[in-house]
Amino acid sequence: xxxxxxxxxxxxxxxxxxxxxxxxxxxxxxxxxxxxxxxxxxxxxxxxxxxxxxxxxxxxxxxxxxxxxxxxxxxxxxxxxxxxxxxxxxxxxxxxxxxxxxxxxxxxxxxxxxxxxxxxxxxxxxxxxxxxxxxxxxxxxxxxxxxxxxxxxxxxxxxxxxxxxxxxxxxxxxxxxxxxxxxxxxxxxxxxxxxxxxxxxxxxxxxxxxxxxxxxxxxxxxxxxxxxxxxxxxxxxxxxxxxxxxxxxxxxxxxxxxxxxxxxxxxxxxxxxxxxxxxxxxxxxxxxxxxxxxxxxxxxxxxxxxxxxxxxxxxxxxxxxxxxxxxxxxxxxxxxxxxxxxxxxxxxxxxxxxxxxxxxxxxxxxxxxxxxxxxxxxxxxxxxxxxxxxxxxxxxxxxxxx
Ligand code: ADP
Ligand code: ASP
Ligand code: MG
Numbered sequence: 001x002x003x004x005x006x007x008x009x010x011x012x013x014x015x016x017x018x019x020x021x022x023x024x025x026x027x028x029x030x031x032x033x034x035x036x037x038x039x040x041x042x043x044x045x046x047x048x049x050x051x052x053x054x055x056x057x058x059x060x061x062x063x064x065x066x067x068x069x070x071x072x073x074x075x076x077x078x079x080x081x082x083x084x085x086x087x088x089x090x091x092x093x094x095x096x097x098x099x100x101x102x103x104x105x106x107x108x109x110x111x112x113x114x115x116x117x118x119x120x121x122x123x124x125x126x127x128x129x130x131x132x133x134x135x136x137x138x139x140x141x142x143x144x145x146x147x148x149x150x151x152x153x154x155x156x157x158x159x160x161x162x163x164x165x166x167x168x169x170x171x172x173x174x175x176x177x178x179x180x181x182x183x184x185x186x187x188x189x190x191x192x193x194x195x196x197x198x199x200x201x202x203x204x205x206x207x208x209x210x211x212x213x214x215x216x217x218x219x220x221x222x223x224x225x226x227x228x229x230x231x232x233x234x235x236x237x238x239x240x241x242x243x244x245x246x247x248x249x250x251x252x253x254x255x256x257x258x259x260x261x262x263x264x265x266x267x268x269x270x271x272x273x274x275x276x277x278x279x280x281x282x283x284x285x286x287x288x289x290x291x292x293x294x295x296x297x298x299x300x301x302x303x304x305x306x307x308x309x310x311x312x313x314x315x316x317x318x319x320x321x322x323x324x325x326x327x328x329x330x331x332x333x334x335x336x337x338x339x340x341x342x343x344x345x346x347x348x349x350x351x352x353x354x355x356x357x358x359x360x361x362x363x364x365x366x367x368x369x370x371x372x373x374x375x376x377x378x379x380x381x382x383x384x385x386x387x388x389x390x391x392x393x394x395x396x397x398x399x400x401x402x
Contacts, residue, residue, distance in 0.1 A: 001166045002124070003028050006038040006134065006156035010173040011230035012076055013043040015083075021171075021230060022083040025129055029089065034124045036159055037131045039080060040152040041072025046135075059313075062107035063143060066136075070096070070144045073133035073152070080131050091129040094119065096136040096144065101155065103137030103145045106285075110137050110145035111213070112154070115162040132159065153214035161221035168223050170210065171230035176237030177202070177209055179400040180253040184388045189400060191251065193238040198251045198343055201377050205341040206256030215239065249353065250344035250398045255391050257338045257384055259289065260312040261369075263304040264319065266329025269296030276326060277303060284318045286311045290339070290381060292370045300329075304370065306381060309335065337369065338387035341379040342394060354378050360397035366390045 005025055012018050021037075029035045040046075049069045053060040060068075077093035084091035100116030123130045134152025139145050147154050153170055160168035177199065178188040194202075196219035203212035209227060218225050218239065228236025267273050274293065281288050287307060294302045307315055312333060319331055347353040354371075357378055361368060366389070370381035382390050 001032075002034040002036070002163055004036050004038060004156050004160045004163070004165045004168045005171060006152060006169065007040065007171045007230055008152065008173065009040045009043050009045065009076075011171055012039065012080075017230070018042075018079060018083050019087075022080060022087055022089070024230070026084065026087060026089045029129050035129045036120065036124070036163065036165070037080065037129060038134045038152055038156040038159060039073060039076040039131060040134050041069075042076050042079070045072040045075065046149070066107045066144050066146045070133070070136040070146055073135050077131045077133045084129060084131075089129060090127060091131055092123050093131040093133075094123070095133045096138050097142075099130075099132045101132075101137040101158075103139055103147070105139040105141070105145070107143075107145055109148050110139065111147070112137060112158045112217075115158060117159075117162050120159075120163065147213065148211070150208055150211040151213065153211040154217060157214045157217045157221075157223050157225065160223045161217065165223070168218070168225050169236075170214075170225055170227045172209060172227065173229065173231065174209065175229045175232070175234045176227050177207070177239070177252070179251070180391055180395045181207065181209075181255065184255065185253070185392050185395050187392070187396065187400075191237050192235075193240065194251055195345065196239060196241060197376065198345060199239045201341070201343040202252050202254045205254040205343065205377065205379065206258075206339065207252065207254045210239070248344060248400075249346040249350055250342050250400060251346075252343050253391050253395045253398075253400070254341045254343065255338055255387050256341075257387060258309050259306045259337060259339055260309045261304055261306045261334040261337045261381065262312065262315055262319070263302055263332040263334070264326070264328045265302045265332060266300050267303060268327060269299050269301040273301070273326075274303065276322075280318050280322050280326075281315060284314065286315050286318065290370050290372045290379065306337065306339065306370070336384045337381050338384040339379055340382055340387060340390050340394065341377050342398065343377045345376050347378070348375050356397055357394055360393045361390060364389060364393040366393070 081093040102114040103110035134155040180188040182188045200215040224240040289306045292304045
């Protein structure tokens with residue numbers, strides 16, 4: 001049996017935890033399984049490296065940022081191999097080059113293109129635990145790229161698919177996937193299992209417990225995932241295609257604080273305006289999320305949209321540059337917004353979910369700034385300061401607790 005085991009930064013935050021993880025991996029190895037371990041950077045190492053870059057530059061070049069932050073995972077992998085060898089376990093650490101992890105070119109947001117598993121296979125055949133750096137890859141220029149924050153989960157799933165692993169286990173600092181972030185919502189309940197689609201929505205809408213690309217890839221290659229704690233032996237959450245449990249109305253509530261809102265004020269109210277505006281972002285590679293257009297008055301209208309906060313400066317620069325073409329009056333940037341979503345396939349056949357959510361927010365005096373819906377989710381934009389409170393209110397309105 002071949003097992004992929006991925007450990008996040010908090011699971012490696014102290015030498016004692018690293019030693020505990022090494023022991024846990026050794027158990028499977030000693031049973032006779034082949035074990036590939038995927039690691040994130042230790043503790044907050046990625047944040048520390050990013051803050052170092054920002055202390056020397058306002059806009060650090062993306063290539064160099066990737067070169068910098070990919071060192072975090074290399075440290076973790078090497079230290080783990082050292083900890084394992086101290087326990088008498090044969091182990092080898094491999095970085096993206098050595099492990100054959102090839103990606104697309106986009107720094108900071110690369111995608112896997114191809115995984116050349118020869119070296120990993122060779123080391124497994126030699127009966128070693130193979131420790132692979134998460135979060136990083138090599139592009140066609142042989143430059144290091146990273147996969148986006150939280151991307152080590154995606155490395156684990158990509159390796160599970162490429163190596164046809166029998167299990168892919170994601171170890172983290174909570175016991176599994178909950179109905180809301182258990183750190184924000186104490187009444188949140190652990191889900192025994194969740195479908196790919198629901199998990200993908202939760203992950204994309206702010207539930208950082210899994211990287212959304214990891215879920216996307218798991219669905220595509222039919223890799224079932226187990227999310228569980230590295231600190232105890234409790235059963236985790238299985239993420240897979242069909243779920244055995246009766247469909248709940250709502251499977252979870254997610255909050256994303258890492259977004260901003262830009263409003264373009266005083267655009268001409270005529271055909272082609274939205275097209276011109278959003279094609280600028282399409283060309284500039286900036287992803288736009290929610291969009292709201294005001295109804296026109298006096299021949300003018302406003303368009304508001306949300307986007308990842310790391311893209312806001314870029315978007316403003318693009319808008320400034322296109323000002324003569326777009327002919328708007330002014331721009332407004334609001335950094336203090338958060339996106340709150342409820343997700344669940346059960347809502348497809350149940351009208352009234354939106355009303356229940358809006359009522360919960362109204363009861364708590366939370367103002368809704370934008371709304372967006374799909375078949376299995378409802379998203380609202382709220383003031384960031386009210387975000388966590390709103391999560392608890394909505395979670396309890398759907399009686400998701402035990
Ligand atoms: P790791 O370093 O192990 O990758 P992350 O911090 O990326 O860990 O993800 C785990 C965190 O995800 C938890 O500590 C929790 O606060 C957060 N989280 C957000 N939403 C959820 C949810 N629905 N279920 C469980 N954890 C969640
Ligand atoms: N170390 C990276 C990050 O902090 C990748 C990960 O944790 O998955 O985003
Ligand atoms: Mg993570």
